[in-house]
Amino acid sequence: MKDFGEAGVILNIKLKREGDGGVTLLQSHYVEKVLSRFRFSNCDLAGAGFEGWLFKKS
Amino acid sequence: MLNTTGLSKEWWGEAILTTCYVLNRVLTKNKEITPFEEWEKKRINLSYLRTWGCLAKVNVSINKKRKLGPKIVDCVFLGYAFHSVGYRFLIIKSDVPDMYVDTIMELRDATFFENEFPMKNTPSKTSHETIIPHAQELSILIDHVEDSHEHIPEVVDTIATQKSKRPRAKSFGDEFIVYLVEDMPTTIVEAYSSPDTDLWKEAVRSEMEYIMSNRTWEVVDRPYGCQPIGCKWIFKKKLRPNGTIERYKVRLVAKGYTQKEGEDFFDTYSPVARLTIICTLIAVAASYSLIINQMDVKTYFLNGDLDEEIYMDQPEGFIADGQESKVCRLLKSLYGLKQAPKQWYEKFDSTLITTGFVVNEADTYVYYRYGGGEAIMLCLYVDDILIFGSNLNVIEKVKKLLSSNLK
Numbered sequence: 071m072k073d074f075g076e077a078g079v080i081l082n083i084k085l086k087r088e089g090d091g092g093v094t095l096l097q098s099h100y101v102e103k104v105l106s107r108f109r110f111s112n113c114d115l116a117g118a119g120f121e122g123w124l125f126k127k128s
Numbered sequence: 129m130l131n132t133t134g135l136s137k138e139w140w141g142e143a144i145l146t147t148c149y150v151l152n153r154v155l156t157k158n159k160e161i162t163p164f165e166e167w168e169k170k171r172i173n174l175s176y177l178r179t180w181g182c183l184a185k186v187n188v189s190i191n192k193k194r195k196l197g198p199k200i201v202d203c204v205f206l207g208y209a210f211h212s213v214g215y216r217f218l219i220i221k222s223d224v225p226d227m228y229v230d231t232i233m234e235l236r237d238a239t240f241f242e243n244e245f246p247m248k249n250t251p252s253k254t255s256h257e258t259i260i261p262h263a264q265e266l267s268i269l270i271d272h273v274e275d276s277h278e279h280i281p282e283v284v285d286t287i288a289t290q291k292s293k294r295p296r297a298k299s300f301g302d303e304f305i306v307y308l309v310e311d312m313p314t315t316i317v318e319a320y321s322s323p324d325t326d327l328w329k330e331a332v333r334s335e336m337e338y339i340m341s342n343r344t345w346e347v348v349d350r351p352y353g354c355q356p357i358g359c360k361w362i363f364k365k366k367l368r369p370n371g372t373i374e375r376y377k378v379r380l381v382a383k384g385y386t387q388k389e390g391e392d393f394f395d396t397y398s399p400v401a402r403l404t405i406i407c408t409l410i411a412v413a414a415s416y417s418l419i420i421n422q423m424d425v426k427t428y429f430l431n432g433d434l435d436e437e438i439y440m441d442q443p444e445g446f447i448a449d450g451q452e453s454k455v456c457r458l459l460k461s462l463y464g465l466k467q468a469p470k471q472w473y474e475k476f477d478s479t480l481i482t483t484g485f486v487v488n489e490a491d492t493y494v495y496y497r498y499g500g501g502e503a504i505m506l507c508l509y510v511d512d513i514l515i516f517g518s519n520l521n522v523i524e525k526v527k528k529l530l531s532s533n534l535k
Contacts, residue, residue, distance in 0.1 A: 071531040077422035077514060080406065091417035093410050 133181025134248030381464035398469035432471025
C-alpha cells in the first residue's frame with residue numbers, strides 16, 4: 071500500500087483544491103505534454119473558429 | 129523499372145524494395161564481397177532472381193485448387209518475400225474464386241516468362257518507349273547473375289556509379305529489429321549473464337522475497353494427473369522521460385492462458401469505477417468540504433486469495449534442492465492468472481465490508497461509512513483508491529486499516 075496523501079492526480083485529471091473548499095479539475099498538464107511532444111509548446115496563439123463567449127457563464 | 133515494365137506508379141515501393149534486395153546481393157564498387165555476404169557471413173546462390181515486373185503463371189495452392197477448376201493464375205512478379213523463400217505477385221487475371229485481381233500474394237511455385245511484361249500494353253502506347261537506363265541495366269544485371277558469377281564485376285561497375293547518386297535505402301527490416309530487441313532479457317539465465325547482472329539479481333530477489341513473505345504458494349508433491357501451469361519471469365527497465373533508467377523491474381507471471389475455464393477458473397470480472405462517478409464524488413467533496421486522499425496498491429494482483437486449486441511449476445532459478453519434481457500449489461493469486469482481478473476485488477470488498485463499510489447500491493466500487501459526526505467514502509479504480517473523509521483523523525484510521533489488511 072502506498073499512501074499519496076492529498077489526492078493530486080487521478081486518471082490523468084489534476085485536482086486543485088480552492089481556498090473555499092471547491093475543487094477544480096484540470097487537464098492542462100496533459101495538453102502541455104501533448105504540445106511539447108509535437109514541439110508546439112512555443113507556437114503562436116491564434117483565434118479559434120468559434121466564439122468563446124458561448125461557453126462562458128452569462 | 130516502372131516504365132519498362134508498364135506498371136503504374138503505385139508500385140514504386142515494391143520496385144525500390146526489389147532494387148535494394150538485388151543490390152544487396154551483388155558486388156559493390158569497392159568491395160570484393162557482396163553486402164549480403166558481409167552481413168550474413170554466408171554465400172547464396174542467386175539463380176532464383178527474376179526480372180521484375182515480368183509475367184508469371186502461378187500454380188494455385190493446393191487448398192484453393194478444385195479438381196476441375198483452373199490450376200494457374202496470371203500474375204506480375206513484384207519482388208521477393210521478406211520472411212520466406214518465395215516471390216511476391218500481383219494478380220492480374222484469376223478465375224479462382226478465392227484469389228482476387230489486384231491483390232498481392234506470396235508464393236513459391238510459379239513459372240516465369242521473363243520477356244513478357246503483361247502490364248506494358250495497357251497504359252498509353254508511347255510511355256514504354258522511354259526507358260530508364262538504370263532499370264534496363266538492372267535487368268541485364270539479373271540475367272548476368274543468373275548466367276554465372278564470374279561476369280558480375282564489369283556490369284556492377286556501371287551500376288554502382290549511377291547508384292551512388294541515390295540515397296542508400298538498405299533493408300529497413302534490420303534497423304527495425306534493433307529497436308525491438310533492445311537488451312531486455314527474456315529468461316532468467318539471460319538476465320544473469322547480461323551486463324546488468326547485479327541489478328537484475330537484486331530485482332529478482334526482492335520480487336521473490338515479496339512473494340515468499342506473502343505466502344503465495346506452498347511446495348507440494350504433484351498430484352496424479354495434474355498438469356501444472358507454467359510461469360515466467362518478465363524483465364523490464366523502467367525509463368524516465370529523458371531516457372535514463374529509473375529502476376529494474378521484475379515480475380513473476382503465471383501462464384494464465386493455459387488455464388481451463390470451469391476447472392482452473394470460473395469468473396474473471398472485476399468492476400471499475402466510471403469517470404462520471406469519480407467526478408460526482410469530487411463534486412460532493414467540494415460542496416461538503418471533504419478531504420480527498422489517494423492511495424495506491426503495490427502489486428495489487430498478489431493480494432487476492434485463491435479459491436481454486438491451482439498448481440504451478442516452480443519458478444526458474446528458484447527450484448528448491450531435492451524437490452525438483454514438486455510443484456507450487458498457489459494460495460494467493462499471481463499476475464497472469466485469469467481470476468487475478470476478480471480475486472483482488474473480492475479481497476478488497478470483503479475487507480471493507482467486515483470493517484463496517486456499506487456498498488453503494490448504484491455503484492459497487494463505491495463504499496461509505498458514517499456515524500458519530502464523521503463520514504468517509506472510498507472509491508476504487510483498479511489499484512487506485514480515492515478516500516473522501518470529513519476529517520483527517522478518520523482518513524488516517526481507514527488508511528491504517530487498509531495497509532494492515534492489504535499489501
